[in-house]
Amino acid sequence: xxxxxxxxxxxxxxxxxxxxxxxxxxxxxxxxxxxxxxxxxxxxxxxxxxxxxxxxxxxxxxxxxxxxxxxxxxxxxxxxxxxxxxxxxxxxxxxxxxxxxxxxxxxxxxxxxxxxxxxxxxxxxxxxxxxxxxxxxxxxxxxxxxxxxxxxxxxxxxxxxxxxxxxxxxxxxxxxxxxxxxxxxxxxxxxxxxxxxxxxxxxxxxxxxxxxxxxxxxxxxxxxxxxxxxxxxxxxxxxxxxxxxxxxxxxxxxxxxxxxxxxxxxxxxxxxxxxxxxxxxxxxxxxxxxxxxxxxxxxxxxxxxxxxxxxxxxxxxxxxxxxxxxxxxxxxxxxxxxxxxxxxxxxxxxxxxxxxxxxxxxxxxxxxxxxxxxxxxxxxxxxxxxxxxxxxxxxxxxxxxxxxxxxxxxxxxxxxxxxxxxxxxxxxxxxxxxxxxxxxxxxxxxxxxxxxxxxxxx
Numbered sequence: 001x002x003x004x005x006x007x008x009x010x011x012x013x014x015x016x017x018x019x020x021x022x023x024x025x026x027x028x029x030x031x032x033x034x035x036x037x038x039x040x041x042x043x044x045x046x047x048x049x050x051x052x053x054x055x056x057x058x059x060x061x062x063x064x065x066x067x068x069x070x071x072x073x074x075x076x077x078x079x080x081x082x083x084x085x086x087x088x089x090x091x092x093x094x095x096x097x098x099x100x101x102x103x104x105x106x107x108x109x110x111x112x113x114x115x116x117x118x119x120x121x122x123x124x125x126x127x128x129x130x131x132x133x134x135x136x137x138x139x140x141x142x143x144x145x146x147x148x149x150x151x152x153x154x155x156x157x158x159x160x161x162x163x164x165x166x167x168x169x170x171x172x173x174x175x176x177x178x179x180x181x182x183x184x185x186x187x188x189x190x191x192x193x194x195x196x197x198x199x200x201x202x203x204x205x206x207x208x209x210x211x212x213x214x215x216x217x218x219x220x221x222x223x224x225x226x227x228x229x230x231x232x233x234x235x236x237x238x239x240x241x242x243x244x245x246x247x248x249x250x251x252x253x254x255x256x257x258x259x260x261x262x263x264x265x266x267x268x269x270x271x272x273x274x275x276x277x278x279x280x281x282x283x284x285x286x287x288x289x290x291x292x293x294x295x296x297x298x299x300x301x302x303x304x305x306x307x308x309x310x311x312x313x314x315x316x317x318x319x320x321x322x323x324x325x326x327x328x329x330x331x332x333x334x335x336x337x338x339x340x341x342x343x344x345x346x347x348x349x350x351x352x353x354x355x356x357x358x359x360x361x362x363x364x365x366x367x368x369x370x371x372x373x374x375x376x377x378x379x380x381x382x383x384x385x386x387x388x389x390x391x392x393x394x395x396x397x398x399x400x401x402x403x404x405x406x407x408x409x410x411x412x413x414x415x416x417x418x419x420x421x422x423x424x425x426x427x428x429x430x431x432x433x434x435x436x437x438x439x440x441x442x443x444x445x446x447x448x449x450x451x452x453x454x455x456x457x458x
Contacts, residue, residue: 040064073337074103075323081331082145097152098159099181100125101237104144108132113235113291115183116200119176125163126367127235127291132171133162155179167367186210190221194428196421198232199247202239202295208246215250215278228283228428231299232421234313238294241322241341245271248302251284251309253277256344257302260322267339283431284309285424288354289362293317300354301343311356312427313420320350358427360401364419366408 044060062080069076077083099118102109111129114120131147132140139147151159160175185204189196195218197211204210218226231251238244241260248257252273260269286300286309297316303309322339342348403423416422 069334069336073321075319075321075335076337077335079333079335084331084333097181098176098178100151102131102144102148107141109139109144109147113237115181116198116235117184118181119179123174123176125161125174126165126365128166130164131161132164133160135160136162153178165367167369186214188214188218190218190226191425192429193222193225193227194230194425195219195222195226195228196230196232196425199236199296199299201236202243202247205240205243207239207243208250211247212250212278226282228285228431229279230285230287230421230424230428231303231309232287233292233296233300234287234289234420235291236293236296237291237317238296238319241295241298244295244298248299249273250278251303252306253281255306258298258344259342259346260339261342262339283428285428286311287313287420287424288316288356289314289420290317290353292354294319297349297354298341298343301347301349304354304357305344305347310358310427311354312358312360312424313356314359314361315355316349316353318349318351318353320348360420360423361404362418362420363404363406364408364411364417 044064047055047060048057062078065078069078099115099120101112101115103112104110109131111120111125111127111131113127114123114125132138134147134150139150151161153159155178158175158177160173162171162173164171183201183204185199185201185207187198187200189198195215197214197218199207199211201207215229218229229251245257253275254273257271257273259271261267284303286303288296288300288311292300292313293316297319300309300311300316304311320340320342321337322341323335324338326334326336328334340348340350406419411417411419
């Protein structure tokens with residue numbers, strides 16, 4: 001694609017040659033493409049020569065590339081040297097800033113997620129918040145790169161963010177202290193005999209290994225007798241496909257994990273679990289919310305479809321597409337949507353997300369009723385779900401748990417700071433009490449399982 005584009009742009013630059021080449025051996029489609037490229041070069045030259053301010057060629061070309069990719073879907077984009085380095089830094093799990101994932105929406109900076117245990121998360125910033133000012137200066141209309149650059153800075157320095165939160169009458173200010181953000185992909189703890197594995201990201205290449213180590217540690221801490229496990233995927237924006245597959249594999253004995261389907265009908269890859277359930281067949285609850293996306297949805301969908309876990313919480317984000325990183329040079333790359341993924345039952349989570357088996361609101365969040373949830377279906381140019389699911393077949397007993405009526409203040413007095421997690425722990429404690437605990441050897445970390453089997457469709 002890139003070589004062809006370079007070649008055709010070169011020909012367009014030599015305008016006199018196009019008629020000769022077209023007459024020699026070009027189809028009608030080729031001629032149409034040449035005309036469009038000729039139009040592009042005309043616009044490029046006009047802007048370059050007549051725009052009110054002088055603009056360098058590199059800025060114009062990057063703008064053209066960004067515009068082309070933005071016309072496809074929200075997740076395809078060009079990574080210049082700075083973007084490429086930022087992506088690699090985040091993959092390594094250590095970078096400077098506030099711990100915010102943001103995107104540009106109609107000229108405004110919108111919060112996608114606040115990473116756990118970062119300045120942004122500790123200040124209570126939430127998905128759907130809008131950042132309008134930085135240190136009192138309006139940033140509406142600025143580029144996303146400029147806004148992100150202003151939020152970054154030397155660790156220990158402060159920046160004041162003005163926040164507009166839908167559902168609140170007035171904007172409010174939050175002052176954050178910048179720090180080195182070290183993303184710990186996985187954390188674990190034990191409550192009431194229940195092992196909790198909190199997975200914050202799948203961007204880290206060691207996520208699956210850390211999950212396996214956490215399971216071994218939980219077995220040690222419980223004397224080999226956990227009542228069950230909670231996999232907390234809330235506000236997990238996703239990441240690497242192979243990590244999602246390996247994490248799912250840790251909890252499955254057999255069966256399909258996910259399938260990936262490209263442009264052509266036969267372009268299908270299926271990923272299967274290998275024997276060896278590190279959760280020993282014990283009950284599992286997966287927690288999701290509107291911030292659980294992509295790789296997180298692969299894990300939730302696999303365990304839900306394989307009847308290995310109860311999914312609890314709120315409907316997930318709904319990103320059911322796969323992006324491939326295509327290097328263009330040593331320091332630039334193209335992130336392009338190349339496939340859709342499907343859960344083992346053939347469901348696409350695109351737009352609709354993963355519906356929890358047991359909806360549980362986060363009532364310890366005082367804004368949970370009024371705060372809008374940002375999801376894939378809200379993004380412009382999002383891919384259309386080609387495999388709709390009829391939710392009418394899902395039974396609803398129309399009964400609401402009376403505990404959902406409690407207020408945030410009432411729960412705080414009871415010492416409950418995270419209602420969804422507390423609800424899941426208590427549910428598993430009841431379920432686990434009826435299931436005989438399995439004694440396991442946990443003297444040393446379990447060896448990594450072999451890579452899941454991949455089958456290429458004929």
